[in-house]
Amino acid sequence: MNNGEPWWISLIKAGIIVNLVMLAFAYTTWLERKLLGRMQLRYGPNRAGPFGLLQPIADLIKLIRKESFFPVAARDSLYIAAPVIAMFTALAAFAVIPFGAGWQIWHYHVNGEIANVSIGLILLFALGSVGVYGAIIGGWASESKYSLLGSMRTCAQLVSYEVSLALSVLGVVLMGQSLNLVEIVNKQGATIWFFIPQLAGMLVFFFAVIAETSRPPFDLPEADTELVAGYHTEYGGMRWGLFQTAEYVNMITLSALAVTLFFAGWHGPWAPLGPLWFVLKVFILVSIFIWIRASVPRLRYDQLMRFGWKVLLPVATINAVITALLVVWVH
Amino acid sequence: MPQPLDTVKGFAVTFRQLFKKPITQQYPEYKRPVYPRFRGRHRLHVHENGLEKCVGCSLCAAACPADCIRVVAAENTPENRVSAGERYARIYEINMSRCIFCGYCELACPFDAITLGNEFEISEYSRDDLIYTKDMLLAEPIKRVPVADPDLYDTPIPYYETHS
Ligand code: SF4
Numbered sequence: 112m113n114n115g116e117p118w119w120i121s122l123i124k125a126g127i128i129v130n131l132v133m134l135a136f137a138y139t140t141w142l143e144r145k146l147l148g149r150m151q152l153r154y155g156p157n158r159a160g161p162f163g164l165l166q167p168i169a170d171l172i173k174l175i176r177k178e179s180f181f182p183v184a185a186r187d188s189l190y191i192a193a194p195v196i197a198m199f200t201a202l203a204a205f206a207v208i209p210f211g212a213g214w215q216i217w218h219y220h221v222n223g224e225i226a227n228v229s230i231g232l233i234l235l236f237a238l239g240s241v242g243v244y245g246a247i248i249g250g251w252a253s254e255s256k257y258s259l260l261g262s263m264r265t266c267a268q269l270v271s272y273e274v275s276l277a278l279s280v281l282g283v284v285l286m287g288q289s290l291n292l293v294e295i296v297n298k299q300g301a302t303i304w305f306f307i308p309q310l311a312g313m314l315v316f317f318f319a320v321i322a323e324t325s326r327p328p329f330d331l332p333e334a335d336t337e338l339v340a341g342y343h344t345e346y347g348g349m350r351w352g353l354f355q356t357a358e359y360v361n362m363i364t365l366s367a368l369a370v371t372l373f374f375a376g377w378h379g380p381w382a383p384l385g386p387l388w389f390v391l392k393v394f395i396l397v398s399i400f401i402w403i404r405a406s407v408p409r410l411r412y413d414q415l416m417r418f419g420w421k422v423l424l425p426v427a428t429i430n431a432v433i434t435a436l437l438v439v440w441v442h
Numbered sequence: 443m444p445q446p447l448d449t450v451k452g453f454a455v456t457f458r459q460l461f462k463k464p465i466t467q468q469y470p471e472y473k474r475p476v477y478p479r480f481r482g483r484h485r486l487h488v489h490e491n492g493l494e495k496c497v498g499c500s501l502c503a504a505a506c507p508a509d510c511i512r513v514v515a516a517e518n519t520p521e522n523r524v525s526a527g528e529r530y531a532r533i534y535e536i537n538m539s540r541c542i543f544c545g546y547c548e549l550a551c552p553f554d555a556i557t558l559g560n561e562f563e564i565s566e567y568s569r570d571d572l573i574y575t576k577d578m579l580l581a582e583p584i585k586r587v588p589v590a591d592p593d594l595y596d597t598p599i600p601y602y603e604t605h606s
């Protein structure tokens with residue numbers, strides 16, 4: 112499973128990657144506020160440090176120091192576990208994403224991913240589905256009608272879009288002839304980046320990702336203007352922070368997955384820079400998410416459902432069927 | 443009716459904004475001048491001879507919709523003459539944390555003793571500090587807020603008459 116890599120190397124890598132992802136998360140919030148600000152002719156954060164670069168750290172300190180109160184009626188253990196579940200699944204999903212070709216350091220071989228799982232893609236989606244429980248349990252355990260409504264919306268939305276999400280990558284799986292993300296990336300490096308033959312699949316995937324991470328214009332689970340804040344209405348302090356982290360980390364993970372599946376992961380014009388290409392592509396995708404947030408207003412709930420079931424699902428299905436036929440025909 | 447083309451246009455707009463200069467006014471460094479009739483922190487006034495204008499009639503307290511003025515009047519005596527009238531305000535307090543800056547107190551006062559000034563930077567760390575006493579209201583406030591030139595904003599009467 113680990114291609115001859117000793118377990119402690121994986122452990123060290125896991126530690127590094129988790130921290131890097133958290134750092135990336137922190138600065139994604141900064142980037143989002145900054146870009147949104149500039150797109151609305153504002154400055155965005157610019158007080159804490161040069162260009163507001165210390166803002167994420169200031170936010171973190173503020174959240175941690177906040178009193179962690181919770182509603183009397185809340186079911187304690189579930190209430191506390193919910194953000195942890197959301198956060199854990201979001202971070203764990205990054206384990207199977209390959210970010211480099213692997214290196215020979217001294218006489219150890221270091222893989223370009225934490226765990227080379229043969230069904231990486233399925234594992235990722237499974238973790239994503241478990242992550243939904245974070246939102247559902249969180250909303251239900253806080254014993255408040257706003258939270259409950261929010262979490263109901265959240266599960267309806269996430270479950271609907273998960274179908275399209277999984278179907279949209281079928282084409283890639285068929286072309287890459289593997290569920291292993293490393294092999295999919297290698298295949299793309301050897302042939303063609305899959306976003307060209309799988310354009311429809313990529314678009315569906317992209318929309319489904321926006322909905323899965325509940326970002327605008329599909330941010331119905333939060334919909335600050337109508338549902339105070341959705342499933343995390345009753346959360347405060349760092350518990351709320353964990354939900355928020357989970358959401359952003361999910362966005363980063365799914366962007367990384369999009370890069371892996373459609374944009375050939377670490378492949379780029381100059382091979383030794385592998386991980387850098389990967390980071391660059393993820394950065395561009397995340398910026399596009401932010402751009403979408405700045406440009407498109409939120410959908411109505413029926414529009415959201417209609418779009419998911421009547422547009423994305425058929426397109427994804429047809430795309431998968433056509434790809435399957437073509438793959439069979441070519442061989 | 444979905445309009446995909448217009449949505450794409452929206453993306454172009456947000457992208458173009460990215461390269462424009464933000465129009466935000468950076469507040470503590472740059473203070474936008476307030477309008478001359480801006481209603482801010484109150485002041486109590488005195489006559490030229492040093493006597494207070496306020497006679498402790500409590501009309502301002504009665505007019506105040508936020509009920510944040512407290513006036514306790516006392517008789518002027520020949521030895522202790524504070525105001526020009528029969529009585530004066532022994533205690534005059536405005537609770538600034540409740541005031542809504544409507545200016546009704548100013549309208550109610552028969553002697554123009556209380557007016558609203560231009561200061562708006564009156565935040566404090568404690569609510570107690572927001573209860574302004576008579577001494578504070580009588581004192582000359584620190585000028586921190588620039589006031590715009592009145593002529594810029596006063597609408598000339600002929601213009602007003604022809605355009606309303
Ligand atoms: S401005 Fe209005 S609210 Fe404030 S003290 Fe005067 S009357 Fe009361």
Ligand code: SF4
Nearest residue numbers: 496497499500502551
């Ligand atoms: S400020 Fe004016 S209205 Fe208020 S008590 Fe004094 S004289 Fe009367």
